Amino acid sequence: MTHAHDRALPRAVRQAMPLAREVLEEVAKQHGVCIRPIPLKRLDTHTGTTEIIDVPCGATLDSKCPPCAKRNRQLRIAQCRDGWHLNEEPAITPDEPNDEQRWLVEFRADLQAQRDDAEKAGLDTTDLDAVIVGLDEEINAAGVRGNVLGRTTTKRTRSTRRRQDAPDLPKRKMANTTLGRTFTSTDGKTYRPSLFVTLTLPSYGKVRDGVPVDPETYDYQRAARDALHFSKLVDRFVQNLRRVAGYDVQYFASVEPQKRLAPHLHMAIRGTLPRAEIKQIAAATYHQVWWPQADEVVFDGEHLPVWQDGVGYLDPATGEVLPTWDEALDALDEDAEPLHVIRFGEQVDVQGVLAGTPDADQCIRYLSKYLTKSIGDTLDGGQAQQEHAxxxxxxxxxxxxSPACPNWLRYGIQPKGAKPGMLPGRCRSKAHKPEHLGYAGRRVLVSRKWSNKTLAEHKQDRRTWVLEALGQADEPTDPHRYVWRPVPAGDANVPPLALRLLRSVHERQRWRAHLRELEARATGQDLSAMEGRAA
Structure with a gap:
């Protein structure tokens, strides 16, 4: 209902007034409160009480939730700083299996025995196989790496002979270390320098201000395929880097878009190598995509493959079953050429960095600069760049x-795991979405022995610091005490979002006031005098 005061205002004035919901969201953002909290139902098994708890959405992009994106960026900054210039080897000891993991593996053993007996008896094992696949996924979700049985399918291999158009790489004997070399100066000080490396993709045509000078000659197909397979190229670079370096190189990297919309890589590397070697490694790194051909269109427009239950996709004209993904790969003979070969461009930037220097801080800020932005968010809004996108x-x-992409139907091949309803040009993978522009990999790449901590452990460090600052102990709780459940949509016990945001803002204000009070006591200053000066 409109208030009498609002009705008295001219219509143009009322329309110019901000909505109360928008003002509340802005206030929440200013106080670092998640604007899309997820309500969860928490059951206390000790007391039997149930309450609704708001959990931050954990978004990593500003476009979804700026406060959560900012927190995630700060965590990444802390993770990068903690691991870049370690002086001691990180010690990663696998956790002992817990009761849930043991029970799942024991159950897996029982199912495997049932399947083996059924197979010996000549019975159909389809249903058991489906249950086993689901159980393997559950075992992984419980915190177990790898498959219980290891590799269960034969791996296709291609010739490992290096391409003739790629330079050879030196290979050093591997040392069991992650730290890199140290150097002693004339004054006796010891330094352990590290590297900051930037790698880009090659040119697809002349560009001015991020836009092709001649869109007709710009190689968009190559640019698209390079974006799709960029993450594989980065993996190859890391493999080559470790072989040449001769030690277990650790890295923290971020993938960002250039103005021309091509992804490029910023990488903090622990330890140092000569700049010439880094450039040699980049020049010698390539990735071959051994997929069936995707240049000759077989089905298009209304002439598309049709689905038949129990069979798969058929040629609409002849009724023949299209080759499956595995059959299409098997058809590639020894003389086949890869669908695509991706390489880095000639532009390689290498900087030496020392711990604790302004250069190190600047590089860390640069690494995390665009982590809260999607690749599509980098568009400047100009018409020329919008048309380029x-x-x-x-x-x-x-x-x-990917092998499961519906676009394979366009080229006469059934996608891996084909199912009814697939249409070329309608792939739901994020690689095809405007905000990703082809790159579907992770934006942050961190090696396993980087900081000796997971991101969750860095988050726990931050929580511990806040609780200690507030004078509260982060006491360990029984992991089985609380049972969390999702809240169904429309649950009457969940207060309106606006009310939940108001409560969260008030709680954040209370924390900050407490922190300011503790800070004032620690510095021996009177809180009222300090606030008076600030005012």
């Missing part, structure tokens, strides 16, 4: 992004 999306539309 549209052409890039058009090039990506029918490019297969």
């Amino acid at each position: 549209t052409r890039m999306l058009d090039a990506l539309r029918y490019e297969p992004c």
Whole structure:
């Protein structure tokens, strides 16, 4: 209902007034409160009480939730700083299996025995196989790495002979270390320098201000395929880097878009190598995509494959079953050429960095600069760049992004795990979405022995610091005490979002007031005098 005061105002004035919901969200953002909290039902098994708890959404992008994105960025900054210049080897000891993991593996053993007996008896094992696959996924979700049986399918291999158009790489004997070399100066000080490396993709045509000078000659197909497979190229670079370095190189890297919309890599590397070697490694690194052909269109428009239950996709004209993904791969003979070969461009930037220097801080800020932005968010809004992005999306539309991509139907192949309803050009993978522009990999790449901590442990460190600052002990609780359950949509016990945000803002105000009071006591200052000066 409109208040009488609002009705008395001219219509144009009322329309110019901000909505109360928008003002509340802005206040929540200013106080670092998640604007999309997820309500969860928490049951205390000790007391039997149930309450609704708001959990931050944990978004990593500003476009979804700026406060959560900011917290995640700060965690990444802390993670990068903690691991870049370690002086001692990180010690990673696998956790002991817990009761849940043991029970799942024991149950897996029982199912495997049942399946083996059924197979010996000549019975159908389809249902048991489906249950086993689901159980293997549950075992992984419980915190177990790898498959219980290891590799269960034969791995296809291709010739490991290096391409003739790629330079050879030196290979050093591996040392059991992650730290890199130290150097002693003339004054007796010891330094352990590290590296900050930037790698880019090659040119697809002349560009000015991030936009192709001639869109007609710009190689959009190659740009699209390079974006789709960029993460594999980065993996190859790390493998080559470790072989040449001769030790277990650790890294913290972020993938960001250039203005021309091509992904490029910023990488903090622990330890140092000569700049010439880094450039040699980049020049010698490539990734070959051994997929079936995707250049000759077989089905298009209304002439598309049709689905038949129990069989798969058929040629609409002949009724023949299309080759499956595995059959299409088997058809590639020894003389086959890869669908695509991706390489880095000639532009390679290498900087030496010392711990605790302004250069190190600047590099860390640069690494995390765009972590809260999607690749599509980098568009400056200009018409020319918007048109460039549209052409890039058009090039990506029918490019297969994975073996399971529906676009394979366009080229006469059934996607891996084919199911009814698939249509070329309608892939739901994030690689085809405007905000990703082809790159579907992780934006932050961190090696396993980087900081000797997981991101969850860095988050726990931050929680511990806040609780200690507030004078509260972070006492360990029984992990089985609380049972968490999702709250169904429309649950009458969940207060309106606006009320939940108001409560969270008040709680954050209370924490900050307490922190200011503790800080004033620690410095021997009177709180009222300090606030008076600040005012």
